[in-house]
Amino acid sequence: MSAPGQGSGEVFHRGIAAPLPLPNIDTDTIIPSREIRRVSKEGLGEALFAGWRYRSAQTREPATDFVLNLPGYRSATILLGGDNFGCGSSREHAVWALKDFGFKVIAAPSFGGIFFNNCALNGILAIELEADSIERLADWTGLSPVDNQLEIDLQAQFIGWRGTERIPFAIEPARRSLLLEGLDGIAATLRRQAKIDAFEEADRQRRPWVYRCDSQTPSS
Amino acid sequence: MAATLFDKLWRLHEVADFDGKEKLVHIDRVFLHERTGSIALRGLEQAGRAPRSPERAFCSMDHIVDTRPGRSDETLVPHGREFIEATRQSARSAGITLFDVNDPRQGIVHVVAAELGIVLPGMSVVCPDSHTCTLGALGALAWGIGSTEAEHALATNTLRVRRPRSMRVLFRGEPAAAVTAKDMILHLIARFGSRAGRGHAVEFAGPAIDALTMDQRFTICNMAVEMGAFTGLIAPDERTIAYVAGRQYAPAGELAEMALAHWRQLHGDEGAAFDRQLTVDSEEIAPMVTWGVNPEQAVAIDGEVPAPESFRDSQRSRAARDALAYMGLAAGEAMRSIRVDAAFIGSCTNNRLDDLRAAARHLRGKTVAPWVRALCVPGSTAIKRAAEAEGLDEIFREAGFEWREAGCSLCFHAGGESFGGQRVISSTNRNFRGRQGPGARTHLGSPLTVAASACRGYLSAAAPVQ
Numbered sequence: 171m172s173a174p175g176q177g178s179g180e181v182f183h184r185g186i187a188a189p190l191p192l193p194n195i196d197t198d199t200i201i202p203s204r205e206i207r208r209v210s211k212e213g214l215g216e217a218l219f220a221g222w223r224y225r226s227a228q229t230r231e232p233a234t235d236f237v238l239n240l241p242g243y244r245s246a247t248i249l250l251g252g253d254n255f256g257c258g259s260s261r262e263h264a265v266w267a268l269k270d271f272g273f274k275v276i277a278a279p280s281f282g283g284i285f286f287n288n289c290a291l292n293g294i295l296a297i298e299l300e301a302d303s304i305e306r307l308a309d310w311t312g313l314s315p316v317d318n319q320l321e322i323d324l325q326a327q328f329i330g331w332r333g334t335e336r337i338p339f340a341i342e343p344a345r346r347s348l349l350l351e352g353l354d355g356i357a358a359t360l361r362r363q364a365k366i367d368a369f370e371e372a373d374r375q376r377r378p379w380v381y382r383c384d385s386q387t388p389s390s
Numbered sequence: 391m392a393a394t395l396f397d398k399l400w401r402l403h404e405v406a407d408f409d410g411k412e413k414l415v416h417i418d419r420v421f422l423h424e425r426t427g428s429i430a431l432r433g434l435e436q437a438g439r440a441p442r443s444p445e446r447a448f449c450s451m452d453h454i455v456d457t458r459p460g461r462s463d464e465t466l467v468p469h470g471r472e473f474i475e476a477t478r479q480s481a482r483s484a485g486i487t488l489f490d491v492n493d494p495r496q497g498i499v500h501v502v503a504a505e506l507g508i509v510l511p512g513m514s515v516v517c518p519d520s521h522t523c524t525l526g527a528l529g530a531l532a533w534g535i536g537s538t539e540a541e542h543a544l545a546t547n548t549l550r551v552r553r554p555r556s557m558r559v560l561f562r563g564e565p566a567a568a569v570t571a572k573d574m575i576l577h578l579i580a581r582f583g584s585r586a587g588r589g590h591a592v593e594f595a596g597p598a599i600d601a602l603t604m605d606q607r608f609t610i611c612n613m614a615v616e617m618g619a620f621t622g623l624i625a626p627d628e629r630t631i632a633y634v635a636g637r638q639y640a641p642a643g644e645l646a647e648m649a650l651a652h653w654r655q656l657h658g659d660e661g662a663a664f665d666r667q668l669t670v671d672s673e674e675i676a677p678m679v680t681w682g683v684n685p686e687q688a689v690a691i692d693g694e695v696p697a698p699e700s701f702r703d704s705q706r707s708r709a710a711r712d713a714l715a716y717m718g719l720a721a722g723e724a725m726r727s728i729r730v731d732a733a734f735i736g737s738c739t740n741n742r743l744d745d746l747r748a749a750a751r752h753l754r755g756k757t758v759a760p761w762v763r764a765l766c767v768p769g770s771t772a773i774k775r776a777a778e779a780e781g782l783d784e785i786f787r788e789a790g791f792e793w794r795e796a797g798c799s800l801c802f803h804a805g806g807e808s809f810g811g812q813r814v815i816s817s818t819n820r821n822f823r824g825r826q827g828p829g830a831r832t833h834l835g836s837p838l839t840v841a842a843s844a845c846r847g848y849l850s851a852a853a854p855v856q
């Protein structure tokens with residue numbers, strides 16, 4: 171399956187869309203803190219929405235009414251969320267869990283700021299769309315989730331269906347190239363090393379105390 | 391052109407411009423903790439990289455570390471020890487300063503960064519933790535990031551950031567005596583919503599802000615992220631400068647003179663324009679408490695649980711219905727009639743000395759209701775010691791509170807200690823579903839409200855204490 175993703179260079183994605191139309195779905199809900207058991211970014215998909223997805227955290231008995239447990243939605247790759255999706259904690263685990271589950275695209279009227287950045291850095295396309303548009307997408311795909319898949323074109327910047335319906339979305343060029351090319355952000359910045367050095371040189375004159383961060387008094 | 395405080399801070403840190411929107415911004419300080427910092431440090435290590443200026447990066451053990459007396463690396467958080475040990479090892483090999491489990495400087499990152507004078511007015515600071523905005527109360531540019539961005543900040547001393555818009559929140563007039571900083575910020579978020587600050591650097595201003603102590607200002611800025619803001623800010627004044635002076639890492643001698651002159655410039659110019667302004671009449675603020683699962687779902691404690699239909703926006707009313715189901719509450723119930731099982735005073739929002747003093751003043755000579763489990767967890771080891779020197783620990787203990795070591799503790803549930811299934815009145819910042827344990831029902835309020843509710847066993851506001 172082609173997907174816009176980190177470094178994939180692919181611009182087109184087609185997949186099943188799961189609706190989760192609640193505002194303020196926070197990162198604690200996307201992945202509860204108790205599910206973060208390792209100093210690792212891997213294998214978190216199973217913990218995605220654990221509080222909603224499972225009747226019991228221990229037995230992992232599925233909560234049959236949760237959208238991702240409904241037939242048709244188990245292989246969803248697109249999430250249609252509500253206002254302020256991904257608000258709350260900065261934990262990047264929320265994005266790692268969504269990604270590991272298989273999500274490639276999240277569309278919502280608005281996102282939590284840190285979450286939004288974390289998405290692009292991990293190859294997930296977060297699209298801001300009017301609530302009405304999200305509703306239209308959800309209505310159409312909800313008629314038959316497996317047949318009525320959504321299409322996203324990162325180059326032409328639209329989300330829609332059957333090549334006929336096209337809802338345009340905006341994305342910053344920098345974010346788009348991050349998604350397409352999957353640049354190593356650190357390497358890219360280090361290409362500007364000279365600029366950083368020059369800044370620090372001048373700043374050291376201006377604000378010397380910022381660069382002196384040793385303890386002035388011994389700790390007790 | 392007249393500049394806002396944020397304009398000035400931004401200008402101070404701009405290294406390069408990308409496309410007019412994204413800038414390369416200099417990062418003066420990086421803070422880490424064992425929950426997310428461990429991952430950033432390991433990621434860096436695995437990429438064969440090292441921090442560019444390790445002397446400007448700091449790490450504290452706060453999230454997973456146990457807070458029960460006599461603690462060690464053992465913690466009730468499953469695999470918690472692994473996080474603690476990984477952090478210790480990575481911090482050592484990266485050469486960054488670590489405030490380890492029983493270090494006297496240990497505490498919640500956002501508390502110790504200020505308390506030790508590591509973060510100062512005018513600095514830029516990031517931490518892979520959303521409540522980094524707390525430090526905006528110093529007039530620092532402080533914001534939360536993800537682990538990947540933390541790696542970037544460590545490796546390059548910079549971050550690529552899209553410049554946020556500017557907002558001012560003006561607290562006009564004077565609040566009533568019973569109203570605390572926590573009530574002010576909860577009132578603001580309840581009134582304007584948890585998205586009101588989205589994409590903005592929010593400067594809190596006005597006479598009611600000027601009148602706050604530094605500890606109270608930290609409470610306000612701490613919750614800027616709960617209104618979706620990029621960060622919160624309060625312009626440094628003489629109170630800020632007095633707070634900072636003489637702290638362990640603050641500049642001394644000639645450098646201090648230079649810094650002082652610089653800090654005094656850190657305020658917005660007369661007539662500087664903000665992209666957006668919100669105004670609050672402080673007289674209208676009452677002690678607040680939340681009824682739902684988001685900080686915006688809050689009312690005055692004398693009020694009642696709202697009816698979901700009273701929200702015009704259909705998403706909001708559906709969210710209210712879901713929240714009431716989770717919280718086990720019915721529309722129209724008086725907030726004061728809600729019985730609580732537990733009370734928690736702690737977190738980077740409200741566990742500084744001012745908070746502990748306010749709660750202790752109320753608790754003196756009282757006891758918590760027999761069915762209530764009550765905990766007090768100081769924000770840092772230094773605060774704990776200062777409180778003990780004043781005898782506050784005795785007051786808490788005699789009232790029936792557990793007196794803990796410093797850390798995040800039950801502000802969030804990570805699989806260890808839990809308020810699972812209980813109703814909690816809590817001085818923290820998030821009442822999200824399950825935040826304090828599976829099925830835990832959290833009501834946010836000020837430390838004073840927590841103390842009063844603990845004693846009565848029902849949600850309660852405290853009468854103002856002189």
Ligand code: SF4
Pocket residue numbers: 452453498519521736737738739797798801802818819
């Ligand atoms: S006290 Fe709570 S909100 Fe603050 S840093 Fe710790 S876990 Fe986060």
